[in-house]
Amino acid sequence: MIEGFWKDKYPAGIAAEINPDEYPNIQTVLRESCQRFADKPAFSNLGKTITYGELYEQSGAFAAWLQQHTDLQPGDRIAVQLPNLLQYPIAVFGAIRAGLIVVNTNPLYTAREMEHQFKDSGAKALVCLANMAHLAEKVVPQTSVKYVIVTEVADMLSPFKRVLINSVIKYVKKMVPAYHLPQAVKFNDVLSKGQGQPVKEASPVSSDVAVLQYTGGTTGVAKGAMLTHRNLIANMLQCKALMASNLDEGCEILITPLPLYHIYAFTFHCMAMMLLGNHNVLISNPRDLPAMVKELSKWKFTGFVGLNTLFVALCNSEAFRKLDFSALKVTLSGGMALQLSVAERWKTVTGCPICEGYGMTETSPVATVNPAQSIQIGTIGIPVPSTLCKVINDAGEELPLGEVGELCIKGPQVMKGYWERPDATAEIMDSEGWLKSGDIAVIQPDGYMRIVDRKKDMILVSGFNVYPNELEDVMASLPGVLQCAAIGIPDEKTGELIKVFIVVKPGMTLTKEQVMTHMRANLTAYKAPKFVEFRDSLPTTNVGKILRRELRDEELKKLGLKK
Known part of the structure; x- marks a missing residue:
């Protein structure tokens, strides 16, 4: 039923299948695109643009330095902890060309979060922003990190602007x-020393891991999803297949406000748009709305990739509403549920409808999307080409159309597994390659799908996954905490806000502050709770497991959202 059902659900002009083995590895895609689109702009930031030819040259210099000035070997991990700057694609593609595995790392991480990720991945090198180097100083000695490359925000600009900014x-x-990082090397020194030096291009096979993308999955501590060259190439080609009728090669301008270290922006902007030879305008700090709108005013942008909270903030900006949207052809939404009122307002303001999609870190990430020529607001669309979806009950049995169950995904973009965690991999993937999403969904007769709820207790704040286990571990380390729990409660701006509940140990005191x-x-800031409630006890099962769902239901009742 599954395969036959999906084959005829694609609009005219979109193939139901892609060939994930069209390229042997990411290096091949990069080389071909950078040759084909050599004179086309690839990335712009802070008033500076680099072409695809320059991207290849500079990533080559980065790769050459790694090969000639370190003892790093293909397969070693390098953590890249940068915001949206030109340095990011140069470092990432340079590392991949040298055969290293990229570990995408949030620049806003605390020392504790960095230490976990660096230790778990076994990272031997780190590229970080000077703004966060004081945290690296604390963390690096506790890890396997041997090489540290530090960059400043304006390092890729002209000498005058670089010094000034x-x-x-x-x-x-x-x-x-x-x-104080005695071993640190400056990013510009790396490029200078590697400039013009030969690169021994790595030639990984398609099943080799290209990126370790950390996620909590559906539960627990952050795990590294092993995304192979084939996984990422498949997702590039799947995005291309769906975008072919809307985005032309080598002439589109895409606004990039979402962080490239996040899998959604990473795959779309660094991978799929590289394949298409399109131009990505990097927004380093989307929280600074006036600066972002000022940057947007400089471009006749044709594509915009965002999420619900960003669309809300922009539509509330008078300066944004005055921009020229005549060139805008495609707006993509992911990372969190798109609200109907927001989608309608965006279309009113810009004249461009929003295509909502769905994905997970474990699916590289795009699994489903609304084709631009056939959008159903309120749904997550149809599976991308060469991808199957089904919903199952708690016994693992496939359910008929229209019934609610856990969404499962199968396709060439589904991860290899979790890094050094076979048990966690076995919990989420079966022997046939089906991945359990942890989300509850329904498949309509026309093939479009709707997410009904989340199976687990994960909290979604502005598109970022927040895992109660992690919050509770941190809370439990605070003297005076006897019991604790964390939940998400609905919020118009961020999707959800975090509320924590604490039972204080007898004889001790604790304040909200x-x-x-x-x-x-x-x-990280987005994981910090907005509300703290002290209680005498928390609801538990007969074996003492705290019932987060019961706490959440109580809060929904207070808000009038549940009877």
């Missing part, structure tokens, strides 16, 4: 805390 950031805004200070010191 870097000085303002460091001395006026005081955004670069003092650090103490809890918040502790959480902020150990967690």
Whole structure:
């Protein structure tokens, strides 16, 4: 039923299948695209644009330095901890050309989060922003990281602008805390020493891991999803197949406000748009809306990739509403549920409908999408080419159309597994290659799907996964905490807000301020709770497991969202 059902669900002009073995590895795609689109702009940021030819040259210099000035070998891991700057694609593609496995790392991570990821991945090298180097100083000695490359925000700009902007950031805004990393090498020195040097191009096979993308999966501590060259190439080709009728090669301008270290932006902008030879305008700080809108005003952009919270913020900006949207052809949404009112308002403001998709880190990430020529708002669309979906009950049996069950996905973009965690892999993937998403969905007779709810207790804040287990581990380390729980409660702006519940040990006292200070010191800002409630007890099962769902239901009742 499954395969036969999906084959005829694609609009005219979109093939139901792609060939994930069209290219042997990412290096081949990069080389061919950079030759074919050599003079076309690849990435722009802070007023500087690099072409695909320059991207290849500079990533080659980075790769050459890695090969000639370190003892790193193909298969070794390199953590890249950068915001949206030109340095990011240069470092990532350079590392891949040298045969290294890229470990995408959030620049906002605390020292605790960095240490876990670096230790778990066994990273031997790190590329980081000077603004975060003081944290690297604390973490690196506890890990296998041997080489540290530090860059400043404006390093890719002209000498005058570089000195000016870097000085303002460091001395006026005081955004670069003092650090001491004797082994650190400057990013520009790496490029200078590698410039013109020969690169021994790595030639990994398609099943080799290209990227370790960390995620909590559906539960627990962050795990590294092993995304192979074949996984990422498949997702590039799947995106291309769906975009072919809307995005032309070598002439589109895509706004890139979502962080490239996040799998959604990574695959779409660094991979799929590289395959198509299109131009990505990197927004380094989308939280600075006025600066972002000012940047948008400089471009006749044809594509915009965002998520619900960003669409809301922009539509509320008078300056944004005054922009020229006449060239805008495609708007893509993912990372969190798109609200109907937001989709309607975006179309009113820009004249462009939003195509909502769905994916997971474990699916590289795009699994389903609304084809631009046939959008159904409120759905996550249809599976991308060469991908199958089904819903199952708790016994693992496939359910008929229209019935609600756990969404499962099968396709060439599904990860190899979790890094050094075979048990966790076996929990989410079966022997036939089906991946359990942890999301509850329904498949309509026309093939379009709707997400009904999340099976697990994961909290989604502005498109970022937040896992209660992690929050509770941090809370439990605070003296005075006897029991604790974390849940998400609905919020118009961010999708969900975090609320935590704490039972204090007898004879001890604890304040909300103490809890918040502790959480902020150990967690990235978006993981910090917005509400703290102290209780005498928490609801538990007969074996003492705290019932988060019961707590969430209570909060929904207070908000009038549940009877």
